[in-house]
Amino acid sequence: MAIIRQPIVVVMGHVDHGKTLLLDSIRSTSVAKREKGAITQHIGASEVPIEVIEKVGRPILERMKVELHIPGLLFIDTPGHEAFTNLRKRGGSIADIAIVVVDCAQGFQPQTVEALNILKEYKTPFIVAMNKIDLIDGWKPQKTSSSLESLSLQPKNVQDNFEAKVYELVGMLGEHGFNSDRFDRVKDYTTEIAIVPVSAKTGEGIAEILIIISGLVQRFLENNLHIEPSLPGKASILEVKEDPGLGTTLDAILYDGTLRVGDRVAFATLNGPATTHVRAILRPKPLDEMRDPKDKFLSVPFASAAAGVKISAPGLENAIPGSNLVVVKDEKDPAIDELSKEVSSLLSFTEGEGVIVKADTLGSLEAAIRLLSSAGIRVGRVGIGMVSKKDVIACTAMREHDKFSATILAFNVKTPRDVEEYARYCKIPLFSEGVIYLLIEKFFEWRKEMEEAEKHNVFDRLQPIGQIRVLPSCCFRASKPAIFGVKVEVGRIRPDVNLIDERGNIVGSIKGIQADRAALAEAVEGAEVAISVEGAVFGRDVVEGKVLYTYVPKSDADLYMERYNNLVSENEITLLTHILRITKQRVV
DSSP states (O other), X not given: OOEEOOOEEEEEEOTTSSHHHHHHHHHTOOXXXXXXXXXXXXXXXXXXXXXXXXXXXXXXXXXXXXXXXXXXXXXXXXXXXXXXXXXXXXTEEOOOEXXXXXXXXXXXXXXXXXXXXXXXXXXXXXXXXXXXXXXXXXXXXXXXXXXXXXXHTSOHHHHHHHHHHHHHHHHHHHHTTOEEEXXXXXXXXXXXXXXXXXXXXXXXXXXXXXXXXHHHHHHHSGGGGEEOTTSBOEEEEEXXXXXXXXXXXXXXXXXXXXXXXXXXXXXXXXXXXXXXXXXXXXEOOTTOBSSXXXXXXXXXXXXXXXXXXXXXXXXXXXXXXXXXXXXXXXTTOHHHHHHHHHHHXXXXXXXXXXXXXXXXXXXXXXXXXXXXXHTTOOEEEEEESSOOHHHHHHHHHHTTTOTTTOOEEEESOOOOHHHHHHHHHTTOOEEEESXXXXXXXXXHHHHHHHHHHHHHHHHHHSOOOXXXXXXXXXXXXXXXXXXXXXXXXXXXXXXXXXXXXXXXXXXXEEEEEEETTEEOSOEETTOEEEEEEETOOXXXXXXXXXXXXXXXXXXXXXXXXXXXXXXXXXXXXXXXXXXXXXXXXXXX
């Protein structure tokens, strides 16, 4: 018989914006205080029973006349992108809804933008928790879990400061393509993002967070919550870790069916699917959490979706974080083939041209591929784990065909020092970041610099567009070579350039340029210089006041017109057209 499972809520946001403290406030625990550096180091999951939600949010439920019938909420805490990208099943994320936590004083930061980009890519609904309202100028914390009730008790100037912060956030979301407003002013939750003010420190706003999340999921996503407990369990692997006394274990989110001790389960490895038998299932107590439980885990005979579980079983060492774990009947179960297809579809980039992408987990890799492809970056080879010399060698071979794709993008993985040195030796660009959009920015900045450098390199090899006028009383030598003074009227000239007259006839070739007895590599518009011209005779081919032009072949003219017109002036383009005409070359 189908039942309604608890929704899976992922908490995202920039470091130090209060993600874990927000959950602490909900759980009334102190995970953030006990954690090294007060920053989330691992992925955690916490269950909040419906009784707690109703108790905290009773006044709001009564006012809104809402009755909840979900069994509770399963919150996933995350140190960045990992939990969300690892909460995956084939074709999308298993997260039902997300909370993006934003410090109202700091606004959007790199990981905030990262979270929004990923949520947009996976089409996951979310709300924004405008955190740290207790730090708004003049704010006086109240003994209430409702931010709106607390706001009504603040002085007028504080309320104005509060509204200013809300609309700053509305503006920031607007810049990223989202319509939004304070949650109680939202008219259509399907088209507007709800901003929920909260103080994770004082607890003000916790009631609204719980009720808005519960209400939205129940109203718009209830069809996604129906599961059949009797079906084989399906879980998303968050982390593979060593636990004292247990050996290698998996932290996972069970999102469908039921998992039992003794079940045969299949999971993905880089060498293909593997199977094992579940030795133990461990769960944190309600309102506790998986990473850092106050009490010991509960050993349970089974678990039904949705739940955060720790799985103990032999042979889990090579399991891939971000992949699925499924209960199977035997080695021939069709679900094993599905696992194989899931991994191979992501790791199938082996021969095509494009950048090499390395990531820490299958989920991170999938997110990176999605966002890189959306940004127009072609992906060639991919892999999970640290960058290797093999990756560098593959890039070196690729450079002959596409030098801009001969690049390694390392997302959330380390690169051994010897591999970094080898990449430098091979002149292979290697970019490493823990935020995808920053990785994309780095790549685009590098490619733009490379394209500009190449552009100027090719541009500098083109015959210059130039018009000069012979100066009066400035003949220093009549021939072999003729040396005389000129003024550059349009464009530029340089040595080894042929000069033509108004009829298009070649007068001679510039062998050198001097100014104040110093040799010049180039003379530009406005300069008065002396030039030596091989093949010209002063008084016959060249006379005072005569106008001469540089000869520009058709092939160079086409490049000027098609690719480099932004590097030359309008006068040069006009002059180029004239040069093509008098030399009887077809005008572009």
